[in-house]
Amino acid sequence: MFEKLAFKNIWRRKTRTVIIIVLISFSLTGLFFLQGLYDGMIENMIENAIKNDAGEIVVYEKDFRKTDNLKNSINDYKSKANDIRGIKHVEHVSSRITIAGVAATGRKNMGVKIIGISADNKGNVLFLDQEVVDKFLKNKRNIIIGAGLAEKLKVKSGNKVVLSAQSRKGKLVSGAFRVSDIVKTGDPLVDKQAVFADFSFINSLFEMDNTVTSIHVKVKSNTDLFLVTSEIEARFKGVFEVLPWQKRYPRIQLSKDSLIYYNAISYGVVFFVVALGVLDVILISVMERLKEFGILISIGTPYRKIASVIFLESLFTGVLGMIFGGSLGYLILIYFNKSGLDLGYFAEGMEKFGFNSVLYTDVRPEYLLYAFTAVISASLIAAVVPVIYIIRKKPLEMTRG
Amino acid sequence: MIFKMAVRNIFANKLRSSLIVSLSSFCAALLVFYIGMTEGSHRKMMKDAIESYSGYIRIQYKGFSDNPDYDHLIYDTSEIIDKIKDIRGIRNYTTRFETYALLSSENNSFPAMFVAVEPEKEEYFSDIKHSVEGKFLNKDENYAVLGADLAKKLDVTEGGKPAYISTGLDYSIAADFIKIRGLFKTGFYDFDSGAVFVSKEYADNIFMSKNVSSYINILPEDIGKYKELQAKIQERLRNFKNIEVLNWREIQKELVKAVQIDSIFGYITIAIFFTVVFFVIMLFNMVAIMTRSREIGVLRAIGTSKSVVFKTLTAEGFIFGLLSIIIGGSAGAFITYYFQENPIQIGEYGEAYKELGFSFTEIPATLTPGLFMISVSFIFLLNILSVIIPAWQVNKLNPVEAIRKI
Numbered sequence: 001m002f003e004k005l006a007f008k009n010i011w012r013r014k015t016r017t018v019i020i021i022v023l024i025s026f027s028l029t030g031l032f033f034l035q036g037l038y039d040g041m042i043e044n045m046i047e048n049a050i051k052n053d054a055g056e057i058v059v060y061e062k063d064f065r066k067t068d069n070l071k072n073s074i075n076d077y078k079s080k081a082n083d084i085r086g087i088k089h090v091e092h093v094s095s096r097i098t099i100a101g102v103a104a105t106g107r108k109n110m111g112v113k114i115i116g117i118s119a120d121n122k123g124n125v126l127f128l129d130q131e132v133v134d135k136f137l138k139n140k141r142n143i144i145i146g147a148g149l150a151e152k153l154k155v156k157s158g159n160k161v162v163l164s165a166q167s168r169k170g171k172l173v174s175g176a177f178r179v180s181d182i183v184k185t186g187d188p189l190v191d192k193q194a195v196f197a198d199f200s201f202i203n204s205l206f207e208m209d210n211t212v213t214s215i216h217v218k219v220k221s222n223t224d225l226f227l228v229t230s231e232i233e234a235r236f237k238g239v240f241e242v243l244p245w246q247k248r249y250p251r252i253q254l255s256k257d258s259l260i261y262y263n264a265i266s267y268g269v270v271f272f273v274v275a276l277g278v279l280d281v282i283l284i285s286v287m288e289r290l291k292e293f294g295i296l297i298s299i300g301t302p303y304r305k306i307a308s309v310i311f312l313e314s315l316f317t318g319v320l321g322m323i324f325g326g327s328l329g330y331l332i333l334i335y336f337n338k339s340g341l342d343l344g345y346f347a348e349g350m351e352k353f354g355f356n357s358v359l360y361t362d363v364r365p366e367y368l369l370y371a372f373t374a375v376i377s378a379s380l381i382a383a384v385v386p387v388i389y390i391i392r393k394k395p396l397e398m399t400r401g
Numbered sequence: 402m403i404f405k406m407a408v409r410n411i412f413a414n415k416l417r418s419s420l421i422v423s424l425s426s427f428c429a430a431l432l433v434f435y436i437g438m439t440e441g442s443h444r445k446m447m448k449d450a451i452e453s454y455s456g457y458i459r460i461q462y463k464g465f466s467d468n469p470d471y472d473h474l475i476y477d478t479s480e481i482i483d484k485i486k487d488i489r490g491i492r493n494y495t496t497r498f499e500t501y502a503l504l505s506s507e508n509n510s511f512p513a514m515f516v517a518v519e520p521e522k523e524e525y526f527s528d529i530k531h532s533v534e535g536k537f538l539n540k541d542e543n544y545a546v547l548g549a550d551l552a553k554k555l556d557v558t559e560g561g562k563p564a565y566i567s568t569g570l571d572y573s574i575a576a577d578f579i580k581i582r583g584l585f586k587t588g589f590y591d592f593d594s595g596a597v598f599v600s601k602e603y604a605d606n607i608f609m610s611k612n613v614s615s616y617i618n619i620l621p622e623d624i625g626k627y628k629e630l631q632a633k634i635q636e637r638l639r640n641f642k643n644i645e646v647l648n649w650r651e652i653q654k655e656l657v658k659a660v661q662i663d664s665i666f667g668y669i670t671i672a673i674f675f676t677v678v679f680f681v682i683m684l685f686n687m688v689a690i691m692t693r694s695r696e697i698g699v700l701r702a703i704g705t706s707k708s709v710v711f712k713t714l715t716a717e718g719f720i721f722g723l724l725s726i727i728i729g730g731s732a733g734a735f736i737t738y739y740f741q742e743n744p745i746q747i748g749e750y751g752e753a754y755k756e757l758g759f760s761f762t763e764i765p766a767t768l769t770p771g772l773f774m775i776s777v778s779f780i781f782l783l784n785i786l787s788v789i790i791p792a793w794q795v796n797k798l799n800p801v802e803a804i805r806k807i
Contacts, residue, residue, distance in 0.1 A: 070509075
């Protein structure tokens with residue numbers, strides 16, 4: 001009966017109730033959209049980084065990254081890769097040769113990163129479509145280059161490019177290659193610098209003597225990342241530098257961490273403002289009905305029951321806002337998760353930050369949980385003041401209005 | 402009289418009034434601070450990018466930005482300089498020639514951007530000279546200054562003599578040894594790990610680039626008037642059909658768009674917050690006004706016109722807005738000023754973004770009268786708008802109906 005009473009009470013002043021429901025709905029829709037969008041952007045960056053790196057973990061010889069010197073490449077890489085492959089939770093392992101060099105066309109020279117990949121090893125080319133891989137595999141002198149680099153070099157598929165770099169033995173070596181495809185990976189550094197070439201050909205051209213510059217490890221599940229990283233570190237202590245994506249891309253990890261604070265602050269602010277709104281509406285509504293409450297108390301209704309009516313009114317307002325806002329927000333998230341938000345006009349700017357120009361929102365059920373907790377807590381806390389107000393009044397005083 | 406009535410109404414419900422003023426003062430302070438921080442960080446980002454290397458105004462061959470190759474160089478540099486050097490408003494000008502080269506030391510080889518500059522003028526156009534440890538360039542010798550990270554990778558130090566190989570303007574091989582005079586650390590990843598600077602006079606002999614430049618950089622006397630100066634230069638060079646004059650917004654297109662998108666995301670967030678706050682303030686006003694329905698009904702019944710009632714209620718919004726500006730606006734201005742003088746240090750966050758071409762270790766706020774006025778006007782408007790709906794609603798009631806209201 002009290003539930004019915006509380007529900008009917010909230011419609012006594014329709015405009016106010018509607019405004020407060022709109023307020024809650026709008027704030028939730030806005031929060032959902034922003035949280036889903038920002039989470040989607042970060043997840044997209046992580047996904048791109050893992051695909052481009054052929055796994056979550058990259059393993060280098062200890063001094064390689066400091067010096068970029070091919071003399072610090074990994075010897076006997078096959079057996080080391082096999083050893084890593086044997087670790088539980090490892091999905092696949094691949095190897096790469098990365099050399100800093102120069103790409104030259106008839107008109108232009110550019111500094112590039114020549115990356116030798118075995119395209120027949122699926123794990124090595126997660127970022128490429130099968131069609132691109134098939135074309136690439138047709139000739140050992142085929143190369144795939146990043147879209148940004150192709151733009152600077154003014155080359156298209158089928159054009160010739162000369163790659164030059166110092167070999168592992170210190171000789172200056174050049175080779176002519178043909179562009180089989182141009183790719184956009186979503187990582188601005190890869191797109192502006194990377195030239196992917198055939199692993200075996202690069203191995204022999206730059207006299208790598210069957211060494212590689214990095215081993216790439218894909219784990220079965222994200223939850224296994226820490227375990228696998230620790231296991232590789234333990235097996236190759238002092239020999240390898242083992243970098244999970246969080247260490248390889250600190251900017252992504254930092255953005256992810258910052259987002260946690262951002263979301264907490266956003267929910268906190270909305271929680272506070274919604275609580276103020278609900279408090280105002282419920283308090284005034286209680287003041288208007290002071291006489292009714294006075295009569296109820298006079299005929300023996302316990303304060304507990306009166307308090308529960310007020311709490312229920314506040315709760316129903318919050319729940320209604322939550323239902324409308326939650327559903328609308330969630331639908332918007334699903335829509336942008338499927339069709340994406342195209343910010344093509346700002347593509348250059350987005351790429352500068354390392355984001356794709358089409359953004360896909362993340363949809364996580366926990367958003368509903370956070371929103372539910374924030375709104376319901378705000379509604380209940382907001383009802384405390386009106387309840388105290390009633391308790392402090394004397395029934396006789398209340399009956400007089 | 403309207404104003405007097407509004408003041409009395411405000412004092413009649415002190416709790417509600419103080420809540421509205423607190424809430425909108427908080428918003429005013431937040432908005433002044435937020436806009437100050439956003440603008441401050443963006444201005445710093447742009448200023449760093451412009452003054453550390455790219456410059457305010459650039460004269461270049463048409464299409465050089467998209468095709469920075471040897472077909473898009475300025476081949477009549479001195480003629481262009483003769484045409485523009487007496488334009489009022491030009492503080493200084495310099496020429497640069499940029500290409501790529503493969504640098505080799507005994508142990509390693511690396512590609513690098515090879516930049517030939519006029520050593521005596523470069524300090525007006527970039528931070529390179531000030532970032533050098535050791536000595537800067539001489540006019541004509543084969544001296545070079547290298548990015549510190551590049552030197553580390555090449556395993557060379559000051560006094561070292563790496564070789565380089567590149568392509569001359571006639572597409573012949575351009576190669577020589579350079580003597581390292583100093584190493585620089587600018588904070589920009591692209592430079593520190595991938596650039597080498599030599600004197601233009603020296604490069605002209607090796608690359609056959611006498612009277613040839615990639616572009617001419619112009620430093621305005623007054624950087625705020627860059628557009629006027631750009632127009633003057635364009636006018637003076639109107640007969641050079643293949644030459645274009647770009648300002649920093651056109652040179653740094655990518656960064657300008659990055660800043661725009663960052664602003665858009667920021668303002669969407671703040672807009673959502675302010676809409677929520679607007680609703681709450683409106684609710685407060687609505688409740689306060691509707692509870693005075695009887696009183697307003699009596700006023701109407703004794704002949705007060707709808708417009709006087711509306712004006713009185715709007716005056717309340719006006720006073721709330723004014724108080725919010727005074728309290729919140731000054732608090733926001735004070736905080737913004739503090740962070741303008743003591744920028745927020747972002748340490749590892751800035752470090753992490755270096756590889757994407759951003760160089761910032763601190764975020765300063767900026768407080769300008771223009772930005773302050775925009776922020777507080779918005780809050781003022783919000784307060785006025787939030788009383789309009791309730792005022793209109795209470796005016797809809799006929800006096801008898803209003804008197805009967807609780």
